[in-house]
Amino acid sequence: MLYVVITFLALSIILYFLLGGADFGAGIIELFTSQKNRGRTRKALYRAIGPVWEANHMWLIIAIVILFVGFPVMYTTMSVYLHIPLLIMLLGIIARGTAFVFRHYDAVKDEMQWLYNRIFVYSSFITPLFLGVLAGSLISGRINPDADSFAGAYIAGWLHPFSFAVGFFTVALCGFLAAIYLIGEANNAEDRRRFIIKARHMLIAAWLLGGLVFLTARLEAIPLQEWVFGNVPGLTAVILASLSLILLWYLLLRGKTQVLRVLAGFQVCMILFAVSYAHFPDFIIMQGGLTLSLFEHYSAPAIRGLGWALLLGSVLILPFLFYLFYSFQKKEE
Amino acid sequence: MDDLIAARSQMALSLGFHIVFACIGMVMPFFMALSHYRWLRTGNLVYKNLTKAWSKGVAIFFATGAVSGTVLSFELGLLWPRFMEHAGPIFGMPFSLEGTAFFIEAIALGFFLYGWDRLNRWFHWFTGVVVGLSGLASGILVVAANAWMNSPAGFDYIPPAAPGEDGQYLNIDPIAAMFNDAWFSQALHMTLAAFVATGFAVAGVHALMILKKRNVEFHTRAFRIAAVFGAVAAILQPISGDISAKDVARRQPAKFAAMEAHFETSRSAPLVIGGLPDEERKELKYAIELPGMLSWLAHGDSEAEVTGLDRIPDDEEPPVLITHLAFQVMVGLGVLLMLTGLLYLIAAWRKREWLNKRWLLKLFVISIPMGFIAIEAGWTVTEVGRQPWIIYEIMRTADALTPMPGIAYSFYIFTAVYISLSIVVVFLLYRQIKMVPEIYDKP
Numbered sequence: 001m002l003y004v005v006i007t008f009l010a011l012s013i014i015l016y017f018l019l020g021g022a023d024f025g026a027g028i029i030e031l032f033t034s035q036k037n038r039g040r041t042r043k044a045l046y047r048a049i050g051p052v053w054e055a056n057h058m059w060l061i062i063a064i065v066i067l068f069v070g071f072p073v074m075y076t077t078m079s080v081y082l083h084i085p086l087l088i089m090l091l092g093i094i095a096r097g098t099a100f101v102f103r104h105y106d107a108v109k110d111e112m113q114w115l116y117n118r119i120f121v122y123s124s125f126i127t128p129l130f131l132g133v134l135a136g137s138l139i140s141g142r143i144n145p146d147a148d149s150f151a152g153a154y155i156a157g158w159l160h161p162f163s164f165a166v167g168f169f170t171v172a173l174c175g176f177l178a179a180i181y182l183i184g185e186a187n188n189a190e191d192r193r194r195f196i197i198k199a200r201h202m203l204i205a206a207w208l209l210g211g212l213v214f215l216t217a218r219l220e221a222i223p224l225q226e227w228v229f230g231n232v233p234g235l236t237a238v239i240l241a242s243l244s245l246i247l248l249w250y251l252l253l254r255g256k257t258q259v260l261r262v263l264a265g266f267q268v269c270m271i272l273f274a275v276s277y278a279h280f281p282d283f284i285i286m287q288g289g290l291t292l293s294l295f296e297h298y299s300a301p302a303i304r305g306l307g308w309a310l311l312l313g314s315v316l317i318l319p320f321l322f323y324l325f326y327s328f329q330k331k332e333e
Numbered sequence: 334m335d336d337l338i339a340a341r342s343q344m345a346l347s348l349g350f351h352i353v354f355a356c357i358g359m360v361m362p363f364f365m366a367l368s369h370y371r372w373l374r375t376g377n378l379v380y381k382n383l384t385k386a387w388s389k390g391v392a393i394f395f396a397t398g399a400v401s402g403t404v405l406s407f408e409l410g411l412l413w414p415r416f417m418e419h420a421g422p423i424f425g426m427p428f429s430l431e432g433t434a435f436f437i438e439a440i441a442l443g444f445f446l447y448g449w450d451r452l453n454r455w456f457h458w459f460t461g462v463v464v465g466l467s468g469l470a471s472g473i474l475v476v477a478a479n480a481w482m483n484s485p486a487g488f489d490y491i492p493p494a495a496p497g498e499d500g501q502y503l504n505i506d507p508i509a510a511m512f513n514d515a516w517f518s519q520a521l522h523m524t525l526a527a528f529v530a531t532g533f534a535v536a537g538v539h540a541l542m543i544l545k546k547r548n549v550e551f552h553t554r555a556f557r558i559a560a561v562f563g564a565v566a567a568i569l570q571p572i573s574g575d576i577s578a579k580d581v582a583r584r585q586p587a588k589f590a591a592m593e594a595h596f597e598t599s600r601s602a603p604l605v606i607g608g609l610p611d612e613e614r615k616e617l618k619y620a621i622e623l624p625g626m627l628s629w630l631a632h633g634d635s636e637a638e639v640t641g642l643d644r645i646p647d648d649e650e651p652p653v654l655i656t657h658l659a660f661q662v663m664v665g666l667g668v669l670l671m672l673t674g675l676l677y678l679i680a681a682w683r684k685r686e687w688l689n690k691r692w693l694l695k696l697f698v699i700s701i702p703m704g705f706i707a708i709e710a711g712w713t714v715t716e717v718g719r720q721p722w723i724i725y726e727i728m729r730t731a732d733a734l735t736p737m738p739g740i741a742y743s744f745y746i747f748t749a750v751y752i753s754l755s756i757v758v759v760f761l762l763y764r765q766i767k768m769v770p771e772i773y774d775k776p
């Protein structure tokens with residue numbers, strides 16, 4: 001059952017990254033769209049994420065419930081030492097979710113729209129930034145449970161170049177995913193072209209920021225390079241990601257949108273895989289080589305119940321979820 | 334502000350905020366489904382418009398409920414890590430199942446909101462019902478988790494060898510933990526409460542519009558649907574409250590004594606109405622007493638002994654003033670709402686002419702906030718009455734607190750955020766209602 005639960009945890013994190021990421025990315029794209037095109041981008045965006053955004057959000061909740069039920073020590077370690085970035089991310093989630101709905105459902109369209117839009121685009125940026133910061137901090141080895149000062153215990157663990165580099169890298173990836181996704185949703189050549197350009201920009205940004213991640217890892221003596229390139233599966237993933245990137249670049253102008261989406265998703269999965277493979281099953285790496293491992297720090301009786309609940313849940317849910325995506329895909333055509 | 338008070342206030346604020354949206358998200362789908370059903374059956378366009386108007390309101394509430402719920406699932410760890418470390422695996426079962434329920438709800442809502450004129454009509458209607466049922470299921474499941482804190486079950490506890498250390502939680506059985514002693518009475522009472530509060534609030538808003546002579550046809554139909562649900566639930570509520578009270582008297586005598594401000598253990602204890610407890614002097618002033626009634630209510634026998642606060646060690650006594658006042662508020666409002674509900678049902682069945690009387694509508698307008706105030710008061714009774722325990726008789730709230738100092742600041746931030754959100758939501762609803770003539774009156 002432990003493997004079942006870990007698989008679900010990994011799956012919900014990946015799906016949150018892909019679907020939720022595209023969702024955040026849509027806001028990021030809006031942020032980087034010139035004033036005159038914003039209205040149109042927004043329309044494409046609502047058509048694209050309106051029906052499913054609520055469901056996307058669920059993956060995060062599933063992941064967090066799996067953590068606190070099955071791996072309580074990890075949940076609490078994270079909550080205690082990364083309290084501040086978690087708090088910022090939560091504020092981002094509140095702001096984004098509510099602004100998105102408010103701007104759509106406000107019966108009167110007036111200056112308030114401006115405010116909702118502002119809040120929406122900035123929180124779309126902040127939330128994935130801090131999600132990335134959190135992910136970076138968890139493996140950075142900088143969390144120090146023995147620190148006796150406030151700054152040492154609650155700030156130094158996450159406020160460092162590496163975690164922020166990961167944060168900005170995450171933002172760029174989200175933007176990239178969204179741009180690729182929106183290409184398929186554009187209903188005229190002009191919009192389509194704009195999204196293609198956006199996708200390219202985001203891809204270049206992601207490459208540069210990815211480089212920055214390695215650089216900062218080096219500066220802070222985090223063995224990232226070794227994790228990613230030092231083993232066959234990791235290396236394979238990187239090579240596959242690069243190959244698919246070349247293909248993607250080539251197909252951007254002529255390919256079918258479905259192929260593009262699959263390639264983009266594949267790429268992000270490979271990146272996630274390459275980074276997590278080497279230190280799996282360690283989920284949190286703290287100062288002094290202290291690690292929390294998925295294979296050791298779990299609660300056995302809870303895992304059993306949780307595993308069954310997840311299996312049962314997916315039998316109930318997955319068919320409907322596919323049908324939801326399918327119905328709205330179909331109506332587009 | 335000290336960290337413990339700040340953390341408790343923040344938790345109370347977040348839960349108190351979430352519960353309002355959760356209740357509406359849980360109950361409105363049923364109103365919509367009924368209205369939708371009538372549209373499909375009668376073809377009366379008013380019902381279609383009503384369903385759509387409501388569903389827009391619900392989307393606003395659903396999103397706000399969802400984000401505030403997401404925040405809660407992190408907040409439990411941010412504020413009470415020691416509690417979650419031990420409790421997570423034990424009371425996690427309802428949360429895991431709740432995940433499933435939420436998921437189904439979200440998917441069904443996606444179908445429902447975007448399915449107009451796209452899906453088969455009855456399948457579309459059915460997705461609306463599924464939204465309601467899964468919302469209800471998730472409400473019941475979380476309450477089961479809270480009930481476990483009041484009535485811990487499903488594990489063996491070994492107290493710590495030395496003070497300051499953690500006890501051990503062995504032989505964990507998540508299923509037994511979920512079906513703890515308190516889950517049924519709490520879940521029943523909470524579900525009814527959601528129907529009472531939402532029913533009266535929605536009916537009241539539409540009653541106000543009828544009084545103002547705006548779109549009378551539209552608002553009358555809306556009013557009747559909401560009022561029936563609210564009225565029936567309000568009449569059942571005191572019965573379920575009585576079940577809860579008997580349960581609390583048995584399970585948590587300290588909470589029961591605090592609710593009733595019952596300072597001294599006695600036989601033939603009187604039921605008190607109102608009154609102001611003086612915690613220093615341990616006495617209750619200005620109360621009306623009904624002799625023997627408390628013994629009867631608590632144990633079904635007017636001679637029975639009712640445990641008073643004198644039997645509870647000082648450091649295990651919950652705050653009496655808050656618990657007692659909150660209980661009086663809940664019960665008082667419960668009685669008022671029950672009477673209003675009775676009047677409405679009499680009107681609907683026997684005295685149709687009352688239905689158009691201004692006094693009846695006004696009564697509903699006054700009731701708009703009452704159910705929600707009763708809900709907040711009821712949770713105050715349950716949660717403050719459990720103090721100083723976070724897990725009853727196992728772990729103290731103070732021991733569960735995060736080691737991070739400065740929680741007061743996060744409390745201030747959350748207060749500001751929640752106040753602004755509440756203002757915006759009210760503002761949006763006001764606009765939604767104001768726009769009804771323009772959006773839905775055109776044929």
Ligand code: HDD
Nearest residue numbers: 519523526529571574575577578667704707708711712715
């Ligand atoms: C519309 C709201 C509403 C109304 C009218 C009432 N209640 Fe209530 N009450 C709640 C809403 C509520 C609640 C918010 O839903 C609580 C909090 C925890 C729970 O399970 O339900 C609650 C808790 C609660 C408890 C504590 C349960 C526990 O700690 O386990 C008792 C003893 C009562 N109620 C009794 C009553 C009685 C005798 C009422 C008579 C009219 C009454 N309630 C009306």
Ligand code: HEM
Nearest residue numbers: 354355358359394395398399402403405406435468472475
């Ligand atoms: C008695 C208390 C509670 C009730 C009755 C309740 C009920 C609900 C309902 C019905 C929803 C669906 C939102 C909607 O339809 O508007 C919801 C959302 C949510 N609640 Fe609560 N809740 C309670 C307390 C809590 C607590 C303590 C937590 C966290 C630990 C929590 C976590 C969540 C989460 C994560 C969501 C969002 C799910 C989504 O995306 O729809 N709830 N709650």
Ligand code: HEM
Nearest residue numbers: 341344345348349352475478479712713716717720723730
């Ligand atoms: C949604 C309805 C709820 C409301 C309005 C509510 C209200 C409150 C209040 C007023 C407090 C503060 C008590 C005090 O400081 O004296 C509190 C504390 C708390 N509640 Fe609830 N509660 C609700 C449901 C739940 C549920 C479903 C859970 C968990 C599953 C929960 C978990 C907690 C925890 C962990 C605390 C902090 C520790 C404590 O003060 O005991 N609550 N809640």
